[in-house]
Amino acid sequence: MNIKYEIVPDEKIEYCRDLCNELMVYQKSKAHIKPELFDSMNFDTRMIPSIKSAIYNYVVIVKDDDKIVGYVYSNISTKETYSNDFATFFDLTSVNKDNVGCLSQFYIKEEYRKKGIGSVLFDMSIQWLKKFDDVEDYFIYVSNGNNDALEFYKNKGFTVSHDILDGFITVLRSNK
Template identity: 75%
Template sequence: MTITYEVLPNEKMEECRDLCNELMIFQKSKAHFKPELFDSMNFDTRMVPSMKSAIYNQIVVAKDDGKIIAYAYSNISPKEAYSNDFATFFDQSSVSKKNVGCLSQFFIKEGYRKIGIGSILFELSMKWLHPFDDVEDYFIFVSNGNDDALEFYKRKGFIVSHNILDGFITVLRNK
């Protein structure tokens, strides 16, 4: 196993299609509350719109022998982008600047988990997010039932802020 990491240019986001779709299936399999909400979630309904509405995007991938086995998608977006028909993700007045940073999607294929890939992807994402002067609030949204992810982000210094959609999603933030 030879793991390499690289940043994908936005125009190559299609390379994450299969993993993004696997993420939605994985989240549904973990969910104990409203798993049916994942039925309409996929690459075209989650990643594509998110990238289009963001100001800046970064996709970091991990590869094993040239094949993508994990990815982390982060963005810088206007705080208003997180209040839409689906949900209001956080109290807009709790965010001091006009933009927020978000680790939006994070997935590692089975067989590659718990060997350090997640920590490297997380650190590369945070390193990219933090230099933006117009951002001081960073969010991560964890679907219900994904307790391993929740604990991982808490170990990395994020704290649980609140739940939305009656507990369907746990919102974590940096402060």
């Protein structure tokens, strides 16, 4: 393996299309609560709107030689962004500042998991999120059934805050 990490500007977000779509299929395969909700989720309906609505975006892709094998997408957004037609992701009054940080999407192809790549991507994202003085609350949303991801984030210091959409999503939070 020849692993490299590359920060991707917004105008090259298309690099993540295939992996984002793979992530949605993977999440549906794990889900035991409302898996049909993933049928309408893909790069165009999840990542593009999120990129456009965020104040700042941070995308890192992982390459093995020239093959993209993983990515992480984090953003800084107004807290109101997380109350929409789909769901209210957290109690807006529980956040003192106007903006929140979110580790929004995270996916690594199966054959590259458990090799330390996820920890590198996580650390890069958290370091980026912590650069913003106007943010003190950080969120991660884990789809139901994705217990490996849930444990990974808990081991990294995030705690389960609550579930939304009848358990479809578990909200993790940190304000460190």
